[in-house]
Amino acid sequence: MKRNTYIYQAFERFWHWSQAALILFLMLTGFEMHGNYQLLGFEAAVLWHNLASIALIVLIIFAIFWHFVTGEWRQYIPTTRFIKAQAAYYLTGIFKGAPHPTHKTVYTKFNPLQRLIYLGLKTVIFPAQIITGLIYLSFLYPSDIIQVESHGTIAIIHTFVAFLFIAFVIAHIYLTTTGEAPLTSIKAMITGWESVDVDPEQFQKEHSAQAVKDSSAGYYRLNIDGIIEDVNDAWLKMYRTDQAEHYLGKPVSITRCPTEQAQLQNIINQVFKGNSVSGLKVTRLCFDGSKGEHVLTANPIIDGDSIVGMEGFIIDLSNPNQPS
Amino acid sequence: MNLFKNQSTARFWSVLGLFAALLLPWILGYYYIQNIRLNNKAKEVTLIREPSQKKQGPDHSQYSLLQQEFETPEQVTEACLYCHNTTAQEVMQTSHWTWSREYVTENGDTIQLGKKNILNNFCIGIQSNEPRCTSCHIGYGWKDDGFDFSEERKIDCLVCHDQTDTYKKFPSGAGYPVTEKKTSAGEEFMPPDYRHIAQNIGSPRIENCGACHFVGGGGNNVKHGDIATELKEVTREVDVHMASDGAGMSCVDCHRTEEHAISGSLYSIASQDTNRIGCSGCHSANPHANEILNLHSARVDCQTCHIPEYAKVSATKMSWDWSTAGKLNPDGSMVVKKDSMGNIIYHSMKGDFTWAKNVEPEYRWFNGIADHYVLGDPVNPNETLNMNPLQGSYADKRSKIIPVKVHRANIIYDVQNEYLINPHLFGKDSTAFWTHFDWHKAAKAGAEATGLAYSGEYGFIASEMTWPINHMVAPREQSLTCIECHDSNGRLSELNDFYLIGRDRHAMLDRIGIGIILLSLIGVTIHSIIRILSKSNRSQTK
Numbered sequence: 060m061k062r063n064t065y066i067y068q069a070f071e072r073f074w075h076w077s078q079a080a081l082i083l084f085l086m087l088t089g090f091e092m093h094g095n096y097q098l099l100g101f102e103a104a105v106l107w108h109n110l111a112s113i114a115l116i117v118l119i120i121f122a123i124f125w126h127f128v129t130g131e132w133r134q135y136i137p138t139t140r141f142i143k144a145q146a147a148y149y150l151t152g153i154f155k156g157a158p159h160p161t162h163k164t165v166y167t168k169f170n171p172l173q174r175l176i177y178l179g180l181k182t183v184i185f186p187a188q189i190i191t192g193l194i195y196l197s198f199l200y201p202s203d204i205i206q207v208e209s210h211g212t213i214a215i216i217h218t219f220v221a222f223l224f225i226a227f228v229i230a231h232i233y234l235t236t237t238g239e240a241p242l243t244s245i246k247a248m249i250t251g252w253e254s255v256d257v258d259p260e261q262f263q264k265e266h267s268a269q270a271v272k273d274s275s276a277g278y279y280r281l282n283i284d285g286i287i288e289d290v291n292d293a294w295l296k297m298y299r300t301d302q303a304e305h306y307l308g309k310p311v312s313i314t315r316c317p318t319e320q321a322q323l324q325n326i327i328n329q330v331f332k333g334n335s336v337s338g339l340k341v342t343r344l345c346f347d348g349s350k351g352e353h354v355l356t357a358n359p360i361i362d363g364d365s366i367v368g369m370e371g372f373i374i375d376l377s378n379p380n381q382p383s
Numbered sequence: 384m385n386l387f388k389n390q391s392t393a394r395f396w397s398v399l400g401l402f403a404a405l406l407l408p409w410i411l412g413y414y415y416i417q418n419i420r421l422n423n424k425a426k427e428v429t430l431i432r433e434p435s436q437k438k439q440g441p442d443h444s445q446y447s448l449l450q451q452e453f454e455t456p457e458q459v460t461e462a463c464l465y466c467h468n469t470t471a472q473e474v475m476q477t478s479h480w481t482w483s484r485e486y487v488t489e490n491g492d493t494i495q496l497g498k499k500n501i502l503n504n505f506c507i508g509i510q511s512n513e514p515r516c517t518s519c520h521i522g523y524g525w526k527d528d529g530f531d532f533s534e535e536r537k538i539d540c541l542v543c544h545d546q547t548d549t550y551k552k553f554p555s556g557a558g559y560p561v562t563e564k565k566t567s568a569g570e571e572f573m574p575p576d577y578r579h580i581a582q583n584i585g586s587p588r589i590e591n592c593g594a595c596h597f598v599g600g601g602g603n604n605v606k607h608g609d610i611a612t613e614l615k616e617v618t619r620e621v622d623v624h625m626a627s628d629g630a631g632m633s634c635v636d637c638h639r640t641e642e643h644a645i646s647g648s649l650y651s652i653a654s655q656d657t658n659r660i661g662c663s664g665c666h667s668a669n670p671h672a673n674e675i676l677n678l679h680s681a682r683v684d685c686q687t688c689h690i691p692e693y694a695k696v697s698a699t700k701m702s703w704d705w706s707t708a709g710k711l712n713p714d715g716s717m718v719v720k721k722d723s724m725g726n727i728i729y730h731s732m733k734g735d736f737t738w739a740k741n742v743e744p745e746y747r748w749f750n751g752i753a754d755h756y757v758l759g760d761p762v763n764p765n766e767t768l769n770m771n772p773l774q775g776s777y778a779d780k781r782s783k784i785i786p787v788k789v790h791r792a793n794i795i796y797d798v799q800n801e802y803l804i805n806p807h808l809f810g811k812d813s814t815a816f817w818t819h820f821d822w823h824k825a826a827k828a829g830a831e832a833t834g835l836a837y838s839g840e841y842g843f844i845a846s847e848m849t850w851p852i853n854h855m856v857a858p859r860e861q862s863l864t865c866i867e868c869h870d871s872n873g874r875l876s877e878l879n880d881f882y883l884i885g886r887d888r889h890a891m892l893d894r895i896g897i898g899i900i901l902l903s904l905i906g907v908t909i910h911s912i913i914r915i916l917s918k919s920n921r922s923q924t925k
Binding site for chain 1: 394397398400401404405408409412415416673675678777864865866869870871881882884885886887888889892893895896897899900902903904906907910911913914917918921
């Protein structure tokens with residue numbers, strides 16, 4: 060079951076696109092410095108390259124922090140499960156219109172091949188490039204701590220890894236087209252939303268809970284002692300307050316005028332005997348002392364073989380402020 | 384519907400926010416770089432030392448001692464020394480007088496070496512040719528090896544202190560001016576009016592220094608390439624320091640002088656790293672807005688980037704082939720050929736020359752110490768002889784890259800003894816080459832004058848001499864840009880004992896890298912073609 064899901068967080072997208080722009084720019088300026096073409100001019104290329112490299116290092120420090128704080132680093136733990144299937148998919152299955160062998164979820168964003176490649180990128184390629192780059196900079200800006208005698212080897216490694224980066228970018232961009240539709244993956248990385256697999260049961264639960272929370276019918280729950288345990292926003296609105304504390308933990312009797320108490324007690328008695336009530340029109344006492352009318356439903360909450368409380372919905376009949 | 388609209392608006396704003404967040408650092412970076420790239424923008428040059436203010440000296444025309452009619456230049460010197468009675472001692476310490484300095488040879492001996500006895504690859508050496516060469520000595524009468532360097536009255540005060548531009552030493556007069564009207568190479572020489580000159584003396588001007596230093600090697604700009612007569616009157620395009628529309632400086636503004644010892648000895652002659660002057664005498668150590676340029680100064684001298692070319696007005700001599708000298712016209716007169724610019728390209732007395740204008744310097748590592756060919760040193764006729772190898776390399780941390788003029792010449796050597804000969808060129812005697820065009824006689828006489836034996840067999844050996852370029856500093860906007868060195872065909876393409884980004888690469892790894900990129904491109908292309916084809920196949924079969 061697929062559902063449109065918010066899969067890439069704001070920071071993640073910012074990090075991805077910043078890093079993409081920085082790497083492309085570092086390639087552009089770097090290969091100009093390497094003498095492959097003239098574009099910005101050598102001096103500007105050097106200044107921009109050094110600036111962009113510092114920006115990239117800062118960004119990566121933030122990204123590392125983010126990965127550990129959010130636990131997203133677990134996404135990169137390599138796995139051998141389905142790795143053959145994934146490779147086989149790219150080599151043959153994709154041409155036959157076969158389904159993806161692995162499913163993208165919020166918890167497993169990457170397929171086994173992606174995990175391996177990204178992990179290699181993060182633990183080998185990036186560090187190699189950053190370290191050689193920093194050594195190169197310390198050659199330019201000598202200090203007492205690091206003194207580099209000669210930078211030939213460093214420069215050669217730095218250049219070679221840059222070639223690997225280009226190869227990665229080519230493959231990476233191409234593989235974005237292997238999603239649902241050619242642009243699906245790129246769109247997801249821009250907006251954060253993608254249609255991914257979800258667990259139907261889990262989805263149902265979360266969705267119902269959300270439905271009650273967002274409903275414009277008021278929801279309430281009492282315990283067996285007639286104490287209010289939960290209400291939703293719509294309920295509070297009908298009672299003319301936005302502070303749940305005014306009601307939570309209080310006896311339900313405070314929601315009625317003295318003249319209505321008998322009716323309320325009658326409903327509670329009915330429900331605690333195991334009956335349900337619905338469509339009953341009642342008059343409530345709002346928080347500010349005014350009165351309003353609504354219809355209510357009430358049904359017992361059963362835990363095992365005993366009744367532990369009562370819950371239901373109320374639909375407003377008199378709120379003059381409606382519809383908003 | 385309302386809800387959907389809100390959601391898509393929110394998503395729009397979030398994507399816009401993402402876009403803005405991505406863009407912001409680049410805008411900041413753009414302003415940072417724009418503000419750092421001040422190269423071509425006018426900005427004050429920061430000096431750590433200002434040019435000195437000229438002091439008005441006493442009025443020498445008031446001194447009764449200088450009212451006399453002087454018969455000889457020595458009498459003028461005596462008059463000078465009457466008041467400046469310790470000055471002779473100062474002057475006699477200087478290399479302007481001694482033409483000699485201490486030099487440590489390869490085997491560690493300290494010898495006296497200087498213009499007096501060193502060889503160059505222009506007119507070779509002064510021994511036995513003194514009267515011609517010593518017209519640029521600050522003395523009178525150094526006509527042979529018998530000159531007395533302790534005789535104070537032989538000091539020529541006027542050549543440096545004349546302010547009237549009427550005092551001239553005769554080119555072959557052993558340092559003396561003429562006593563009657565004479566002509567040399569089309570130029571007229573008049574006996575000086577010593578009284579007038581003595582009454583108007585002053586601090587040396589460009590004209591005084593230039594009288595010798597601009598014409599070294601026998602003509603304007605022949606030797607150095609970066610100092611020439613035109614520096615008396617140039618625009619800042621030629622020399623920002625000396626130009627009248629530039630800093631308007633004269634030689635002694637940089638070559639500051641104490642007790643007649645003039646600072647700034649040239650590397651081509653002076654072998655020890657002492658008494659040098661450089662840009663940092665006046666300019667701060669970090670003059671650039673771009674810090675990376677400042678860092679270059681650890682290994683690159685200012686001159687390297689700021690003197691993109693030399694000999695900007697008159698040509699300088701680049702090569703000299705002595706082996707062709709001595710050809711005469713059938714009537715026995717001398718052959719003289721000139722190029723379209725009027726530069727002599729062949730002369731019977733000297734051989735073939737080449738000249739060049741607006742010359743790109745060559746570049747060398749230099750740590751301040753120059754070696755020299757010393758008379759009697761062995762030569763290898765199969766190799767080009769370097770007359771003054773500049774010490775230095777990338778590995779030597781004290782070395783910096785400097786611009787140089789390299790003068791290449793074929794010069795005479797003793798084939799059997801395998802050493803250079805200092806030929807006897809000038810003179811009216813029976814052996815001088817410029818009179819009789821006989822290399823054997825000239826070699827024998829010259830060798831004897833230097834205490835060496837001549838085997839009787841001479842030949843010509845290729846040699847080069849290195850002249851560091853320090854003058855004709857260009858305006859800021861003409862200084863070298865990065866790419867002129869950081870390029871495989873750049874100016875430093877010969878100086879390859881180190882990795883230079885933009886110039887150097889590991890050819891094999893570069894090829895492998897490009898191979899990997901090509902492979903991934905090919906792979907991606909093939910993969911996508913199969914995908915497209917198989918997809919259309921599938922939709923057809925459906």
